Amino acid sequence: xxxxxxxxxxEKRFGSTTVLGGVDLAVARGEFISLLGxxxxxxxxxxxxxxxxxxxDRGRIVLDGRDLTTTPPHRRDVSVxxxxxxxxxxxxxxxxxxxxxxxxxxxxxxxxxxxxRFLGLVQMAGFADRPIRALSGGQQQRVAVARxxxxxxxxxxLDEPFSALDRKxxxxxxxxxxxxxxxxxTTSVFVTHDQDEALTMSDRIAVMNRGAIEQFAxxxxxxxxxxxxxALGFVGLSxxxxxxxxxxxxxxxxxxxxxxxxxxxxxxxxxxPVVLGIRPERMALGDGxxxxxxxxxxxxxxxxxxxxxxAHLYLAVGGGTVVTVEAPEVPAGAAxxxxxxxxxxxxxxLAYPADPDPALLAAAA
Amino acid sequence: xxxxxxxxxxxxxxxxxxxxxxYGWPLAALLVRSVHGPGGFSLAPFAAFLSDxxxxxxxxxxxxxxxxxxxxxxxVGYPAALALAWSRGIVQxxxxxxxxxxxxxxxxxxxxxxxxxxxxxxxxxQALVGLGLWSEPQRLLFTETGLVIGAANVxxxxxxxxxxxxxRLLDPRLRAAAATLGATPLHRFLRVTLPLTLPGIVSGIAxxxxxxxxxxxxxSLVIGDRYQTLATLTGRAFLFMRNEELxxxxxxxxxxxxxxxxxxxxxxxxxxxxxx
Numbered sequence: 001x002x003x004x005x006x007x008x009x010x011e012k013r014f015g016s017t018t019v020l021g022g023v024d025l026a027v028a029r030g031e032f033i034s035l036l037g038x039x040x041x042x043x044x045x046x047x048x049x050x051x052x053x054x055x056x057d058r059g060r061i062v063l064d065g066r067d068l069t070t071t072p073p074h075r076r077d078v079s080v081x082x083x084x085x086x087x088x089x090x091x092x093x094x095x096x097x098x099x100x101x102x103x104x105x106x107x108x109x110x111x112x113x114x115x116x117r118f119l120g121l122v123q124m125a126g127f128a129d130r131p132i133r134a135l136s137g138g139q140q141q142r143v144a145v146a147r148x149x150x151x152x153x154x155x156x157x158l159d160e161p162f163s164a165l166d167r168k169x170x171x172x173x174x175x176x177x178x179x180x181x182x183x184x185x186t187t188s189v190f191v192t193h194d195q196d197e198a199l200t201m202s203d204r205i206a207v208m209n210r211g212a213i214e215q216f217a218x219x220x221x222x223x224x225x226x227x228x229x230x231a232l233g234f235v236g237l238s239x240x241x242x243x244x245x246x247x248x249x250x251x252x253x254x255x256x257x258x259x260x261x262x263x264x265x266x267x268x269x270x271x272x273p274v275v276l277g278i279r280p281e282r283m284a285l286g287d288g289x290x291x292x293x294x295x296x297x298x299x300x301x302x303x304x305x306x307x308x309x310x311a312h313l314y315l316a317v318g319g320g321t322v323v324t325v326e327a328p329e330v331p332a333g334a335a336x337x338x339x340x341x342x343x344x345x346x347x348x349x350l351a352y353p354a355d356p357d358p359a360l361l362a363a364a365a
Numbered sequence: 366x367x368x369x370x371x372x373x374x375x376x377x378x379x380x381x382x383x384x385x386x387x388y389g390w391p392l393a394a395l396l397v398r399s400v401h402g403p404g405g406f407s408l409a410p411f412a413a414f415l416s417d418x419x420x421x422x423x424x425x426x427x428x429x430x431x432x433x434x435x436x437x438x439x440x441v442g443y444p445a446a447l448a449l450a451w452s453r454g455i456v457q458x459x460x461x462x463x464x465x466x467x468x469x470x471x472x473x474x475x476x477x478x479x480x481x482x483x484x485x486x487x488x489x490x491q492a493l494v495g496l497g498l499w500s501e502p503q504r505l506l507f508t509e510t511g512l513v514i515g516a517a518n519v520x521x522x523x524x525x526x527x528x529x530x531x532x533r534l535l536d537p538r539l540r541a542a543a544a545t546l547g548a549t550p551l552h553r554f555l556r557v558t559l560p561l562t563l564p565g566i567v568s569g570i571a572x573x574x575x576x577x578x579x580x581x582x583x584x585s586l587v588i589g590d591r592y593q594t595l596a597t598l599t600g601r602a603f604l605f606m607r608n609e610e611l612x613x614x615x616x617x618x619x620x621x622x623x624x625x626x627x628x629x630x631x632x633x634x635x636x637x638x639x640x641x
Contacts, residue, residue, distance in 0.1 A: 053541050073544040086542035090560045099556070100546030151546060 003062075004029035004187055005050070005155055010059035012045050019045045021211040022059065027155075027189065032181060033216075034190045034198035037208030038234065043191045046208075047157050050189060052076045064154055074103070079148035083160045085140045087132045093143050094119065094128035100151035118146040121180055138169050145177060149184065156181065158190045162197060174200050195235045199223065207231045229275045229352040237312075239283070239323035241276040242354060245269065253351060258319020262295045264349030273354035278344055280312065280326035286343025295349070297342040299323070304334050315340065392620075399613035410614045424618070427594040430512055430584070431577035435524075437517040438573045439566065442524035446565070447558075449525065450532035464522050472519055476586035479515040480506055483587070512588045516577055523572040531565030532558070564634045571630035575623045595619045 003026035012020040020042040027033050035043035048054035050061060052073035061068045068076055079100070087096050094115050101111040119125045122142035132140065141161055148156055161177075162170045178201045181188050192198050198205045199219045206216040207230070215227035226232035233240065243257035245268045253266045255274055264276050286296060299315035302322060313325045313334070325342065400406055414420050449460045467475075482488055483505035493499040505511035535558070543553040581596045593601070595615045602612030 051541075051545050053544070073541070074547050074549055076545070077547075078545060080542065080545040082538050082542060084536070084538060086536060086538040088539060088543075088557060088561075099543065099548070103543070103546055103548040103552050103556075147546065157545075 003027060004031075004064060005189070006060075006062040007046070007050065008060045008062070010046060010049055010056045010061065012042075012049070012054065012057055018211050020049075020056070023211070023213055025206060025213065025216070027187060030185045030187055032178065032188045032190065032201060032203045034192055034202040034205045035208055036192055036195060036198040036205050036235070038193055041208040042211040043193075043208050044159060047080075047159055047189060047191045050155065051078050051080050051157055053080075077151075077154040078157060079151055079153035079155075080157045080159060081141075081144045081148045081161045083163055085144040085161075087140055087144055087147070089132050091132070092128065093124060093130050093132065093135070096132065096143055097147045097150050099147060104151065114150050118150040119143075121149070122146045122176075137164050138173060141165065141173060145180070149180075149186065154187065156186045156188045158188060160192055160194075162192075162194075170197075171200075177201070199235070205235075207234060209234070223279075226277075226350065229277065229354075232277045232350055232352070237280050237324050237326075238277045238350075239280070239321075241321060243274060243276065245272045245274055252346065255351075257321075259317040259321045259323075260297055262297075262349065263346045264351040265347060266351035268351070268353070275352045275354050277350045277352070278323075278348055280324040282348040283323065283325040283342055283344040285313075285325065285327070285331060286341045293346050295344050295346060297323075299340050299342050301334055301336055301338045301340055303336060304330055306330055315342065317342070395613050395616055398609060399617045402610070410610045414611065414614045414618075423593045423595055423598050423615075426509075426592060427578055427596070427619075427622075430509060430516065430594060431574050431580075433509075433513045434516040434520060434577040435570055435574045437513060438521050438524035439570065441517065442521055442569065443528055443566070445521075446525045446528035446532055449529045450535075464525050467518075468522055472582050473586070475519055476515060476583050479511070479518070479583075479587055483511045483514070506587065507589050507591070509588065509592065512584055512592070515587045516580060516583050519580075519583055520573045520576050523576060524569040527568040527572060528562060528565035531562045535561055564637045567630050567634045567637065571626055571634075575626050578622055578626070579619055595622075 005025075005027040007023060007025040010020055010023045010025075011018070023042070023046060025033075025046070035046060037043050045054060049056050052068065052071060056069065059069070063076070063078070068078075088099065091099065097115045097118055098111050101114055106114070115128070116125065119128055122145055124139065124142050124146060127135065127139065127143075132143070135143065141164075144161065162173060165173060174197060190198070190201060199222075202219055204216060204218050205222050206213045207222060207226075207228075208214065209228075209230045215222060215231045217225075217227075222231065223236050226235060229240075232238050241255070241257040241259055241262060243255040243262070245253050246256050246261070247254040248266075248268055248270055251265055251267060252263055253268050253274070254261060254263050255276055257276065262276055266274070268274055286294075297317050299317045301313060302316050303314040305312040305314070311327050311330045313327055313331075315323050315325060317323055323342070399410060400408060402409060445460075445464070449457065449464065452460055484490070485502050485504040485506075487505070489505055490499070490502045494502055505514070539557055539561070540553050543557045548556065578594075579596045580594075581600055584592065584594055584597050585600070590597075590601075595618060599612050599615040599619065602608045602615060606612075
């Protein structure tokens with residue numbers, strides 16, 4: 001598939017800090033992708049570059065076959081929904097939505113029709129003549145989306161547009177926005193530090209860390225097969241074991257960890273420092289009968305977190321490591337201090353080379 | 366619900382008491398004198414003043430110098446306020462100092478300086494001749510142009526600072542949003558920056574106009590006695606002519622102008638501010 005939006009080798013430094021270190025990103029027409037990462041990972045810098053609000057030190061940005069690298073923002077056909085919405089406070093709702101159309105000198109009748117259409121699409125038709133300050137956060141967000149979409153941009157950029165909304169409203173708005181963008185076929189780049197948001201909305205997710213994209217894949221792959229220890233730690237819950245490979249045979253490594261000896265799929269030389277991970281729903285409380293394809297650990301129950309549809313159990317294993325197990329419900333007789341046996345499949349383990357960088361360890365923790 | 370005075374308002378009590386004593390009392394005396402003739406209450410001084418064509422020329426002089434000074438300050442001050450608000454680091458510090466430091470130079474000193482600068486052999490005249498814009502040296506001193514130039518110099522900070530403080534509070538993302546919506550730099554300025562900084566413009570105009578309408582030192586030193594404004598006439602009436610009736614009449618007219626400017630602009634700024 002030919003890339004509709006193609007960022008190649010984008011690099012940005014501020015002084016001696018590299019904010020973005022030669023990032024490549026290819027987005028297909030009509031695709032919804034997320035840039036997901038912690039603050040300072042370069043995701044907003046990348047978004048501002050695509051919008052033309054920031055010039056890359058090196059690299060190219062091509063949109064629909066046109067090189068935009070040095071094009072000013074107002075000639076790019078790239079809309080932005082800002083985190084703070086950046087609605088014009090001196091204009092009404094309808095005037096805000098009309099702003100981009102008027103800037104493009106569209107005829108008045110067309111402006112009015114387009115404004116009405118997009119206010120309708122975001123369910124704000126009855127608010128056309130209201131001043132901005134009379135709107136709630138959710139309503140302002142809808143107006144910001146309508147304003148950005150009304151110019152029918154080639155790419156829509158969204159900079160954490162949900163972060164100011166409360167959780168319940170956020171989930172409704174996410175679904176609404178995703179459906180709207182799919183119906184309009186708008187290519188979208190969404191910046192977020194919220195992994196749930198990225199998993200819910202995206203066709204593909206670019207997991208970013210320290211100015212680089214660590215993995216760019218669909219949400220299922222990102223969750224099931226994280227490419228790096230950082231991606232594993234940042235997306236979804238996981239338990240983590242640091243250790244050293246003691247044996248490697250037939251694609252299965254045996255790793256000595258403070259919690260005990262564990263096996264995992266992987267090809268590492270004996271003696272290599274590695275990081276092992278596993279998702280909470282892949283672990284279960286066992287009966288001690290571990291098969292050859294399962295790992296087993298003795299553990300002590302530390303805390304139970306009831307979450308409605310499921311429960312999270314926090315268990316202490318050897319070496320001070322605490323692991324998280326997801327259970328369909330709180331087990332009978334579960335009390336802090338109770339000894340339990342953990343069992344999990346070797347095939348469900350994920351293994352990564354240990355990264356010596358303490359910043360990464362902190363980010364993944 | 367019973368209305369009560371906000372106790373925080375009491376913090377203004379010392380200042381209010383001082384102003385009442387040092388300013389309100391003499392002002393009241395002045396007001397009374399302007400309408401209290403030998404035969405009791407009378408508007409005759411006003412009628413007499415306003416029926417004299419000379420008075421109308423003085424009022425005209427006052428309004429035109431104040432208006433022109435305000436326009437010059439706005440034209441020069443708005444871009445300066447933008448530069449001040451949008452610059453960074455050392456440039457901003459230098460700009461801010463160059464706007465604030467001149468405030469510490471007394472207005473008399475400045476007026477005398479303009480006397481030198483605006484002379485026939487002064488730097489302005491020589492520069493314009495040197496550039497070929499003037500065929501021969503001319504005197505700007507003792508002209509209305511010279512007065513406006515001098516006054517604009519004295520009052521410029523009072524235009525720049527209110528506008529600057531409004532621009533500084535403007536969310537820079539609004540301009541970024543306008544740009545990504547396809548607005549050219551000019552369109553962004555006219556549709557976003559300018560309307561949102563109107564409250565600053567209004568208060569800058571109010572400051573400069575009310576200062577310029579009542580200025581005394583600058584016209585006295587830069588243009589002299591041939592050109593009278595309400596303020597210089599008031600001064601002359603009290604100091605040289607010993608005509609207290611004329612002096613209080615012109616003073617009250619001046620006061621009425623200043624009050625209506627302040628009240629009007631406050632109302633306007635409040636309305637603009639509520640939509641902004």
